[in-house]
Amino acid sequence: MRVLLVTYGTRGDVDPLVALALQLRTLGVDVRMCVPPDEEFAGRLAGLGIPAVPVGPPIRTLTSGSAPPSTALLARYRTALVDAQFDALPAAVDGCDALLAVGLAQIGARSVAEAAGIPYVYASYAAVNLPSPHHAPPPRPGWPDPQPADNRTLWDRDAEQVNAQYGAALNEHRAALGLSPVSNVRDHVYTDRPWLAADPALGPWPVTTGLDVLQTGAWERPDDRPLPPDVTAFLDAGDPPVYVGFGSISPSPGLADRAVEAVKAEGYRVLVSRGWADLDPAGCFVVGEVNHQRLFDRVAAVVHHGGAGTMRTAARAGVPQVVAWMPVGDNPYWAGRVTALGLGAALDGRTATTASLGAAFASVLRPGARARATAVGAGIRTGGARVAAVRLRELASAGRRH
Known part of the structure; x- marks a missing residue:
């Protein structure tokens, strides 16, 4: 057959x-x-x-x-x-x-x-x-x-x-x-x-x-690949960073830089996924293809575009999310689901500013936000x-x- x-x-x-x-x-x-x-x-x-x-x-x-x-x-x-x-x-x-x-x-x-x-x-x-x-x-x-x-x-x-x-x-x-x-x-x-x-x-x-x-x-499918040694060393060297990545889409011009600036203003380290847009913001630890199922267990928050797979992997890890969505396919829908479920914040990636991104980060990094994300993640089948x-x-x- x-x-x-x-x-x-x-x-x-x-x-x-x-x-x-x-x-x-x-x-x-x-x-x-x-x-x-x-x-x-x-x-x-x-x-x-x-x-x-x-x-x-x-x-x-x-x-x-x-x-x-x-x-x-x-x-x-x-x-x-x-x-x-x-x-x-x-x-x-x-x-x-x-x-x-x-x-x-x-x-x-x-x-x-x-x-x-x-x-x-x-x-x-x-x-x-x-x-x-x-x-x-x-x-x-x-x-x-x-x-x-x-x-x-x-x-x-x-x-x-x-x-x-x-x-x-x-x-x-x-x-x-x-x-x-x-x-x-x-x-x-x-x-x-x-x-x-x-x-x-x-x-x-x-x-x-x-x-x-x-x-x-x-x-x-379960992903049991280990993280690369340099990624593990970066994670071990300090507090959990914030992940910033936009997968296979190209974010609005300057969006990645503004997100990084907003994260750093909150006092967090940043780990950037290069993605198809080949992102490489200055002063950041940049990764290529890695196991998100392992990585998201070790980050403070996930910033992404609203892709179904990234949203679900972050939710299963119980990590708060900031979705800077683009008007592409189901990205706005998953952004809406993130806010409806209390998993984090969402904003239009085309108009997001450093200030609005900073406010979104501040909201998802408050005490209790991770507990809510963990509770939702526990119900995922x-x-x-x-x-x-x-x-x-x-x-x-x-x-x-x-």
Whole structure:
């Protein structure tokens, strides 16, 4: 039995899918993955023995620029990605018994699964990505900002925008496969029973009369790698530092420097994660790729962009967070969850000043803040990847019999 796992995005999109792949292998299921062609993804999967099929252009070139890509560039990029999916996925799915896709960018995945006659599953890492009257759609870079309206109207407009971007390209490819046209691209991709790979304690699915969502829990694998000797020496040399990192996105110009200045003004040492933006603020200890599960146990606070994985790892460690979010994907949503759960503070990274960052740090470093974070962290469950792997194996097995 074999399944195809498909995503397109940064490390935060790929790593959870790797956790699912490893759980599937423990159940005797072969796995193949479609990911961006960036070297770091190919190297990581090769080291784990997971066959990788590169699809689309490198994601790092899109996310690590000093300025956001233009609307025209993003439109061309999205159309090219649809074409790349229909070029690569039919061969990648050969011999597979099910296909699971993560992210709205996977416009072609369901059609390829349909043509192959195998089950298809759509998964999201955050509730905000799925239509609900309880929240508005997430920001979609390059598309017009929605005018104020109720959430249902905003989701209707979101579907219209998705159709405008993808409808013609998708239906042209479907016709070539002998498939009927799709009238609502977004809901076609999502299906009427998507999976939610997020922890219920941190990002629960709001009960609605709409989608029948299966919340599996977050997909994460334990990381037992030791910290590098120089990192351990830095940690041992003084009081716990504050971690500052923005992962795979480029923060607003000067944001990292302002965050470092605000942290130092509170009397704390700073440990900066270089990330895809290649941050290297003066006078800071800078690290590359390290084990966050170990590192966050030893820091006083975590400053980040609102990525699901960073937020969850910090929460599990019981460490207060300051989220300087950018209007990208689910980052604003997770920033809101940090404040709603009492895990820390959040502010718009585009307008954050040294003063506002300093006030945020002062609030999360007060007595009692860590106790609250620890209490929330104790309720986080592990094993979401296992839950999803068992369900996907069942679907693949049923599809095989038919």
